[in-house]
Amino acid sequence: MRRLPSLYISHGSPMTALQPGLVGQRLAELAADLPRPRAIVMASAHWLSTQPLVGAHPLPPTIHDFGGFPEALYRLQYPAPGAPELAAQVQQLLLDAGLPARLDPSRGLDHGAWVPLRFLFPDASIPVVPLSLQPQLGPAHQLALGRALAPLREQGVLLVGSGSITHNLHDFRRYQDGKEAPYVRPFIGWVEQRLADDDVDALLDYRAQAPGAVQAHPSDEHLQPLHFAIGAAGEGGLGARRIDAGIDAGMLAMDLYRFDGAGGLLSPR
Known part of the structure; x- marks a missing residue:
């Protein structure tokens, strides 16, 4: 079985599910x-806890964790199966890395998960x-979570972080009609360059080093x-x-x- 990359996805508003635009493509x-x-x-950025929790539901429900959107959005479902055995393996890898993980047999998929998955694997x-x-x-803890699970990429498991490269909802209605917040492109460029340079230390310290x-x-x-x-990425x-x-x-x-890690890009399936 070939090694998979890890992914970072900017999932956007829940409305992306109905209006996918460029990100859906x-x-x-x-x-x-x-x-x-x-x-x-x-x-996902929409499941936060005080210690690592691993969803072990055999059929994770679709969570509509938002309000004030069109009714059609609440009717959407993403009925992917769960994987309790893999969840137990994830828990053990985290425990082996000194990360006190617990299984959660009731957790479903929030919109940070199911909205992009609708377009990745419909x-x-x-x-x-x-x-x-x-x-x-802090960021170093999230890095440690990923490192602990990196061996799963060799076993055909796709590891995905879902958030947003910029995310300031205080500005949601401020920039319309083609206007852009002035901090967005400098921040995008800084992240891209640090990743190209494999500068993980700078990315961990992004709040002090990145523009805006x-x-x-x-x-x-x-x-x-x-x-x-x-x-x-390992x-x-x-x-x-x-x-x-x-x-x-x-x-x-x-x-x-x-992120294909050391060894470069993989060919398509």
Whole structure:
């Protein structure tokens, strides 16, 4: 079985499920360029906890964790199966790395998981194991989560962090009619360059080093899935590749990244 990359996905608004735009196209293209995984572990910015939790539901329900959207959005389902045995393996790998993980047999898939998965794998046939993040423990903790699970990439498991390269909802209505928040492109460029340079230390310290970091991310939870995906790339070079999926509402950068790690890009399935 061929080694899979790890991914970082900017999932955008829940409305992406109904209005996919460029990011839906890019996700479909990305899926076509990957070997088909046997399972997915998904670390979403919308499942946060004080310690690592691993979803072990055999059929994770679709969670509509938002309000005030069109009724059609609440009718959407993503009925992917779960993978309790893989969840137990994920828990053990985290425990072996000194990360006190617990299984959660009731957790479903929040919109940070099921919205992008609708475009990556629309048939919903690949088992999905959700994983919680602990942003209060900092980026290095998320990196450690990814590193602990990196061996799963050799077993046909796709490791995905889902967040947003920029995420400042205070500016949601401020930049319209083609205007962009001034911090977005400098932040995008800084992240892309640091990833190209394999500069993990700078990325861990992004709030002090990146231009406009606090404006781009008033809180950490939507960027830290990137640190998970970086960790999941394993030791050595990241093999980072940016996929530009545009900027939504002038302030949500929709970048996607794949990390093939040391050894470079893989060929399609």
